[in-house]
Amino acid sequence: MSSTRVLLPAIITSGMVGYQCLISMPLMVGALVDYRGFTVGTVGIVGTLELLGMAVATICISQFIHKIDTARLGLVCAVILSGMQIMSGLNFFPQTFYLERATTGLAAGIQTGIMALIIARSSSPERLTALAILGVAFFGGILNIIMPHIIAQAGAGGGYLSLAGITALCLPGYFFFPPRLDDTERNQTPFRAKFLILAGFAFIFGVASSGMWAFTERMGVAIGMNVTDVGYLLGIGTFFGLVGAGIAAVIGDKFGSAFPIIIATSVLTLGGFAIPQVSYVPFFIALFLIFRFAQNFNDPFVVGLVARHDQQGSLIALNTGFGLLGSAFGPLTAGLMVGDDQNYEKLGWLYFIFTSFAFFLFYNFIKYIKKIN
Numbered sequence: 247m248s249s250t251r252v253l254l255p256a257i258i259t260s261g262m263v264g265y266q267c268l269i270s271m272p273l274m275v276g277a278l279v280d281y282r283g284f285t286v287g288t289v290g291i292v293g294t295l296e297l298l299g300m301a302v303a304t305i306c307i308s309q310f311i312h313k314i315d316t317a318r319l320g321l322v323c324a325v326i327l328s329g330m331q332i333m334s335g336l337n338f339f340p341q342t343f344y345l346e347r348a349t350t351g352l353a354a355g356i357q358t359g360i361m362a363l364i365i366a367r368s369s370s371p372e373r374l375t376a377l378a379i380l381g382v383a384f385f386g387g388i389l390n391i392i393m394p395h396i397i398a399q400a401g402a403g404g405g406y407l408s409l410a411g412i413t414a415l416c417l418p419g420y421f422f423f424p425p426r427l428d429d430t431e432r433n434q435t436p437f438r439a440k441f442l443i444l445a446g447f448a449f450i451f452g453v454a455s456s457g458m459w460a461f462t463e464r465m466g467v468a469i470g471m472n473v474t475d476v477g478y479l480l481g482i483g484t485f486f487g488l489v490g491a492g493i494a495a496v497i498g499d500k501f502g503s504a505f506p507i508i509i510a511t512s513v514l515t516l517g518g519f520a521i522p523q524v525s526y527v528p529f530f531i532a533l534f535l536i537f538r539f540a541q542n543f544n545d546p547f548v549v550g551l552v553a554r555h556d557q558q559g560s561l562i563a564l565n566t567g568f569g570l571l572g573s574a575f576g577p578l579t580a581g582l583m584v585g586d587d588q589n590y591e592k593l594g595w596l597y598f599i600f601t602s603f604a605f606f607l608f609y610n611f612i613k614y615i616k617k618i619n
Contacts (some may be wrong), residue, residue: 249312252424257364257374258381259419264357266409267296267350268456268573272463272480273393274405276473277466281401285589286464290581292347293344293460297574299351300358304570307359310342316360317423324420327353328413335406342408355570362566365553371562372503372550376495379542380488381594387410387484394477395435412500442560443614444552447607452572452601455541457580458593460517462534479531483538490543503547510544511605513537518597522590527542551612555592574583 267274271293278284278292297597299456311319334343361378389412396404466476497506519535524530553562583592 250368250370250377252370253364253374254377254381255358255422256424257361257418257424258360258361259416260320260357260364261378261382261420262385263327263413263416264354264361264384265318265382266389267300267354268459269382269389270405270409271296271456271460271577273323273390273397273401273473273477275460276463276467276476277397277405280473281301281397281403286359286584288581290460290579291575292344293560293577294574295344295348296577297349297456297570299348299353299574301550301567301571301574302351302353303355303568304359304362304563305567307356307517308362310362310560311359316363317420320357320360320423321417321420323353323356324413328410331406331410331413335410336402337403339342345502350575358566358570359563362563365564366547368553371548371553373495373607374490374551375553376546377490379389379545380495381485383484383491383542384591387481387483390484391481393415398474441561441564441611443607443611444565445581446568447604447611448565448567449572450600450607451604452569452574452578453579454518454572454597454604456576457572457583458521458576458597460577461558461584463579464584464588465522465593466530468588468590469527469530471530479534483535484519486535487538487542490539490541491546494543494546505549506547507544507551507608508549510540511601514538514544515598515601515605518601519594521569522592522594522597535564548608 275289275293279286280288284292292612327350330346330353333339334346334350337343365371365375365378393405395407396408413512461474462480463473466479467473471479494506513536517533521530521537523534524533549562549565552565580593580596584590584595
């Protein structure tokens with residue numbers, strides 16, 4: 247087991263590189279529609295390819311990532327990811343654009359796999375997850391404030407090139423990784439069929455969450471906000487998420503995980519349903535900020551609860567990988583449901599139904615895992 251202080255630089259570096267596509271997705275979705283001729287119905291394919299790549303890489307690498315040098319692997323994949331962002335930004339080969347986005351997702355998925363292993367090896371997974379969210383969310387807040395201006399001046403290409411530059415700035419962080427994560431005496435968690443309940447939860451919740459996130463910018467524009475104002479809202483929302491994660495970091499495991507998860511999940515379910523229904527901008531802003539607070543407050547407790555019943559990271563990797571797999575289909579599912587007529591009210595119903603069912607599965611998984619540990 248390693249302390250939070252030792253593992254924090256590694257997990258924040260991996261998080262900033264690995265989650266940049268997801269963080270920037272609402273703005274890049276809008277940029278592809280506005281500057282490269284994508285439709286609302288087809289642009290979801292881009293997000294799906296990126297997130298599908300992340301999911302496949304995370305799931306595949308989870309079985310052997312503890313045997314390799316994560317610092318070197320992370321550094322190589324970060325360089326590859328930066329190269330793909332440059333190619334997409336310059337758009338020299340438009341016919342390879344989808345391949346570039348899929349490769350970007352694969353490289354990012356290695357980073358999220360590294361993060362899953364780091365969390366599983368932490369002596370305080372709730373606190374480490376919350377602090378990682380704080381670091382990545384702070385980065386995301388700044389990114390969402392700056393990128394609309396870059397996109398307004400340089401289009402979608404400028405957005406991708408800015409992501410490449412940010413990745414390059416993160417490269418020195420890999421030299422601050424622990425040489426190897428400490429060996430653990432814990433035995434590997436034996437796979438059981440009912441662990442697929444956790445996979446089901448993560449997949450369904452991932453579909454709902456990324457579908458909502460990918461079209462946040464479009465929903466704001468549809469009710470009269472301009473793109474720059476939505477970018478500011480995404481940035482401010484990220485800082486509200488920082489408050490949620492900060493409170494979770496302070497609380498840690500002092501009061502258990504069940505009660506915070508119940509409260510946050512209730513807020514998320516109702517908020518996700520209401521956001522696409524409103525047409526009054528101040529209501530939209532208020533609901534979105536509450537929603538972001540609840541998301542980042544909830545995540546550390548969910549991840550921590552899984553990690554505390556894990557052995558060598560197999561469950562936390564399963565949760566992460568299938569969550570990303572669900573996220574891969576979120577933009578596509580949301581895009582097909584919303585359609586070119588942009589009926590975002592349907593998106594609210596999708597989120598409400600999927601989230602409710604997902605946390606029903608999570609509740610049953612936790613009941614089961616406590617019995618076998």
